Amino acid sequence: MLSTNDYHSDYPNHWCPGCGNFGILDAMKSALAGLGLSPEKILIVSGIGQAAKTPHFLQCNCFHSLHGRALPIATGAKIANHHMTVLVSTGDGDCYGEGGNHFMHAIRRNIDVTVLAHNNGVYGLTKGQASPTSMEGMQTKMQPGGVIVGAFNPLAVALSLGAGFVARGFSGEGDQLSNLIQAGIRHRGFALIDILQPCVSFNRVNTHKWYKDRVVPIEENHNETDLIAALRLALGTDDRIPTGIYHRMESPSYTDRIDKLKDKPLTDHRYRPELLKALLND
Template sequence: MVNIKDYESTAENKWCPGCGNFGILAAMKSALVKLKITPEKVLIISGIGQAANTPHYLKCNMFHSLHGRALPLATGAKLANHDLTVLVNSGDGDCYGEGGNHFLHAIRRNIDITLLVHNNKVYGLTKGQASPTADRGTKTRLQPRGVLSESFNPLTVALSLGAGFVARGSAGDPEHLSGLIQAAIKFKGFSLVDILQPCVSFDPIHTFAWYKKRVYHPDDKGDGPDDVQTAMKLTGQWGDKIPVGILYQKKKASYTDQLDVLTAGPLVARKYAPDALQSLLDGL
């Protein structure tokens, strides 16, 4: 039996009061408890930023790594021990900016991990510069005349690279978000949940109320479409109407499923066998 208390950490929380990150944290705990996954079976990896502090606020295995570098670590950890539930908490700057290259290749590889991106459209930790997902024209203290670049659309990019599970959630609806996180964890392969996360300190526009007026649920069943064209129409929508939910879902073989070497069990449980490596090296 596992309950929310098992995931409660004693670390002092440094987020601003009212930050959208609190809703995401609550949704994560609820999802793990509802799936009956015990903390020792969970590994959470993060990069750098306010979002990346999330693993400190849960009690389970964690690794707080380098800026933009959570996905390669998660990939290595999943290959070493595929019995673990591996989650990544990242910000839009950390994942789509600094770690953009890793984002692309983790999707291509289809490693069985769940990526939760706290998308607040700014670099919160460094005081509110525009991130890659900021809309063109957005004014910040560093971009007083407005952002000149086009906004990065992570969901459309994920679809174009063949991601099998693409979803958008909202920090303002932790119950719905918990359901999305549960579905993402259950999905065998790479799963992306991009989360609308108000930054109450540095973004006066994208508030909880702004999102509440615009989000809608396009799929009543909740499983998401399985054709890319329909999904692309949804992920391309932004502005007056913003779709949330599973926006695409289709099964395909994950990276770990295709590795024969893992069928005998996780690598961490194997005997150390340096001789096997030596014979490989001798053959080079």
């Protein structure tokens, strides 16, 4: 049996006291332990931002890449060795801003990775500018008159692109989040878990209390396979923010669709000169 201690990293943490990331990190550890996935079986790919530092703070294989580029890195790695469990640790700026195009196309590919999008509605690492998910009207040093553009709705976008697993968690609801992460990893295909979290340093609007007052678990009678019902939840009609699994529907993942990956991963093939000789003599 694995415990959360098995993922403990001695590397000193960089986050602000009270950051929502701590709750997410704890939920990740308990989810991984719960699934029995030991550190050497896991690859966590991240971009740039506070969320992207996460893989330094736990035991795992890690590719801490460039701002916005975690998904293509994860896609290439998964194609090379689809036996790896690949998680992407990213933020709202990283995934929905700089990496927006990659986000759309990773969903289309249905690449089997689990995306944990730490969504705090603000840029932390660069000290407080608006992010794609900042609420309209939110004032920052860079947007002193308030944000004048509408917020990006990651769940609605993911659903409309055909994502097979779309969920929303909250950093303050650790047990639920751990379960969502487990379900996301078990899902064969692209899984998005958008995780709401406060930013204690830069987001004065969406505080822990603000979220606490609004998050509600999705009603038990919600049909996870009903895309339209999921979209209705994602688009929202009132102040409540439903948490849980919006939509879950499996279809063959990218690597499942490639015949030559059926036997073994690309990494496990050996160079065979006769194959090239046949092509050269053709």
